Amino acid sequence: MIRDITIGQYFPGTSLIHKLDPRMKIVLLVLNIAALFLCRNFFSLLLMFVMSVAWVLLSRIPFATILKGLKMILVILVFTAFLQIFYNDDGTVLWHPVESWDFKITTGGVFSAVFIAVRIISLILMSTLLTYTTSPTLLTDAIERLLSPLKVFKIKVHSLAMMMTIALRFIPTLIEEIDIIMSAQKARGADLETGSLVQRAKALVPILVPLFVNSFRRAYELAFAMEARCYGGDEKRTRLRVMKLGGKDFAMLAVTLVCFAAVVVTSYVNMGSFFLFEKVI
Amino acid sequence: MAFLEVKNINYSYSKGTPFEIAALKNCSFAVEKGEYVGVIGHTGSGKSTLMQMLNALQKPDSGAVLLDGKDINTDKVTARDTRFRVGLVFQYPEYQLFEETVRKDIAYGPTNMKLSPEEIEQRVLEAANIVGLPSDLLDKSPFDLSGGEKRRAAIAGVMAMKPEVLILDEPAAGLDPIGRKVIMDMINKYRASTGATVLLVSHSMETVAAVADRILVLNKGTIAMDGTVDSVFSRAKELIEMGLDVPAVTRIAVCLKEMGYEVNTGVYSVADAADMLLHLLGKKEGTA
Numbered sequence: 001m002i003r004d005i006t007i008g009q010y011f012p013g014t015s016l017i018h019k020l021d022p023r024m025k026i027v028l029l030v031l032n033i034a035a036l037f038l039c040r041n042f043f044s045l046l047l048m049f050v051m052s053v054a055w056v057l058l059s060r061i062p063f064a065t066i067l068k069g070l071k072m073i074l075v076i077l078v079f080t081a082f083l084q085i086f087y088n089d090d091g092t093v094l095w096h097p098v099e100s101w102d103f104k105i106t107t108g109g110v111f112s113a114v115f116i117a118v119r120i121i122s123l124i125l126m127s128t129l130l131t132y133t134t135s136p137t138l139l140t141d142a143i144e145r146l147l148s149p150l151k152v153f154k155i156k157v158h159s160l161a162m163m164m165t166i167a168l169r170f171i172p173t174l175i176e177e178i179d180i181i182m183s184a185q186k187a188r189g190a191d192l193e194t195g196s197l198v199q200r201a202k203a204l205v206p207i208l209v210p211l212f213v214n215s216f217r218r219a220y221e222l223a224f225a226m227e228a229r230c231y232g233g234d235e236k237r238t239r240l241r242v243m244k245l246g247g248k249d250f251a252m253l254a255v256t257l258v259c260f261a262a263v264v265v266t267s268y269v270n271m272g273s274f275f276l277f278e279k280v281i
Numbered sequence: 282m283a284f285l286e287v288k289n290i291n292y293s294y295s296k297g298t299p300f301e302i303a304a305l306k307n308c309s310f311a312v313e314k315g316e317y318v319g320v321i322g323h324t325g326s327g328k329s330t331l332m333q334m335l336n337a338l339q340k341p342d343s344g345a346v347l348l349d350g351k352d353i354n355t356d357k358v359t360a361r362d363t364r365f366r367v368g369l370v371f372q373y374p375e376y377q378l379f380e381e382t383v384r385k386d387i388a389y390g391p392t393n394m395k396l397s398p399e400e401i402e403q404r405v406l407e408a409a410n411i412v413g414l415p416s417d418l419l420d421k422s423p424f425d426l427s428g429g430e431k432r433r434a435a436i437a438g439v440m441a442m443k444p445e446v447l448i449l450d451e452p453a454a455g456l457d458p459i460g461r462k463v464i465m466d467m468i469n470k471y472r473a474s475t476g477a478t479v480l481l482v483s484h485s486m487e488t489v490a491a492v493a494d495r496i497l498v499l500n501k502g503t504i505a506m507d508g509t510v511d512s513v514f515s516r517a518k519e520l521i522e523m524g525l526d527v528p529a530v531t532r533i534a535v536c537l538k539e540m541g542y543e544v545n546t547g548v549y550s551v552a553d554a555a556d557m558l559l560h561l562l563g564k565k566e567g568t569a
């Protein structure tokens with residue numbers, strides 16, 4: 001059950017997306033996210049949605065897997081969209097049950113709810129795709145290199161990247177551990193599913209305490225093991241894998257930049273009153 | 282009707298993903314009240330999975346687990362009640378301690394059973410006594426105990442629920458021979474005082490052979506053998522082929538047999554092996 005969480009999981013493959021330079025992937029993701037937040041009308045949003053679906057298709061990761069990841073955020077999605085419906089009361093009124101109340105549903109509300117929902121979905125699609133198609137080691141390696149200019153400010157970029165690698169590496173271990181501890185406490189009659197909110201929160205103590213204790217123990221062990229081997233990656237480390245940008249990286253960059261420009265132009269330059277170009281948010 | 286019965290259960294992990302793996306395939310067996318059953322199998326053969334089926338922590342995809350003739354997976358209440366009757370000690374149970382004191386930790390199970398405070402206190406003392414935890418340790422934090430003491434405290438936590446079936450998943454993993462012996466003695470003590478049925482999961486055939494009446498051998502998710510210790514050991518060659526760690530003396534007997542000597546390959550204790558060798562030597566001298 002808890003093991004179905006796929007955040008941060010990596011699905012090995014040989015698709016175009018898998019083969020992109022991870023540094024470029026991160027840059028493209030940042031550009032795409034920025035574009036998503038710059039979207040103002042349905043045209044630009046649709047463009048970005050199509051882009052994210054195209055990325056998924058190119059990665060050749062089965063849609064079923066992607067949808068399973070999306071299921072996790074369904075609650076957040078519905079909640080945000082729901083709030084939007086009531087928050088925004090522009091446009092024509094669709095439903096106004098009680099005359100004296102301020103409560104009504106308008107076209108503006110519905111449009112912005114749909115808008116937000118599509119935006120979140122596209123956001124999740126693109127960002128999960130990054131971890132789905134890039135191994136954690138490559139990912140942190142790429143982040144380290146992208147951040148390396150910060151070394152000028154005496155920031156220990158390598159240590160930061162190492163911490164991220166370790167954190168990512170231990171997500172599956174932690175999930176497995178939660179699963180085992182939960183089972184073990186259930187075997188002693190722990191009841192996690194019934195009772196009031198307070199009771200349920202209390203029932204978590206037998207799971208959280210061992211989880212934290214074990215995590216600290218593991219962290220110490222790892223630190224000792226690294227020190228025992230004189231780990232010091234900060235200085236003068238050379239690399240086995242040298243990342244190199246290639247033709248496909250620049251091709252994807254070009255496509256992304258064109259989309260980015262299209263989003264900016266259609267959102268911030270007056271394009272007339274065609275529905276798709278009308279400002280929603 | 283058997284006390285605890287497993288009927289044709291199948292179970293797969295990660296169903297519907299590319300990582301799907303069949304952990305149990307059509308397993309069936311029955312255990313009578315008071316039996317001491319050893320469960321052995323290679324790493325990944327499905328021992329832990331099967332044990333978690335027996336107290337309704339995992340639900341079989343198909344098939345059923347019956348306790349006293351009743352399906353334990355009918356509803357949540359039955360499942361939870363089953364967990365008090367079938368106690369399961371996990372692999373490395375010491376990593377699941379959480380309370381401020383050992384006493385409170387041992388009391389966690391009985392408290393969940395909603396017993397009276399006096400009854401709980403009594404059960405804690407009894408369990409601590411069985412596992413040999415001195416009473417001055419009971420008010421210490423479980424995190425201040427030694428590794429071996431932690432393991433005992435954790436086992437006591439399950440014993441305090443007084444389950445009718447006690448399942449222990451590799452209780453002696455990572456312990457030295459003396460530590461192993463202490464754990465085996467604890468189990469015997471518990472059995473003697475409650476008459477409970479015991480299922481002991483282990484990698485070590487030697488440990489299991491020394492204590493159990495009967496052995497279940499798991500191989501790749503199926504029950505490969507089910508019988509008395511002697512009958513299982515008489516198929517020692519198959520056990521070795523399954524990658525199991527048979528006692529050294531059994532290995533010697535199998536080798537001797539392959540060299541053409543008439544020996545019983547089912548020996549597993551040093552004393553039996555000595556008898557066998559003496560017998561063999563005697564016969565050779567006689568014929569030569």
Ligand SMILES: Nc1ncnc2c1ncn2[C@@H]1O[C@H](COP(=O)(O)OP(=O)(O)OP(=O)(O)O)[C@@H](O)[C@H]1O
Pocket residue numbers: 003294295302303304322323324325326327328329330331
């Ligand atoms: N939570 C899980 N998710 C996916 N697969 C699992 C999970 N737990 C176990 N498995 C797989 O199921 C099979 C049986 O595992 P199980 O833990 O029951 O083996 P085991 O006999 O207890 O092994 P060991 O002696 O190492 O403890 C193994 O192939 C294992 O990889």
Ligand SMILES: [Mg+2]
Pocket residue numbers: 328329330372450
């Ligand atoms: Mg196991």
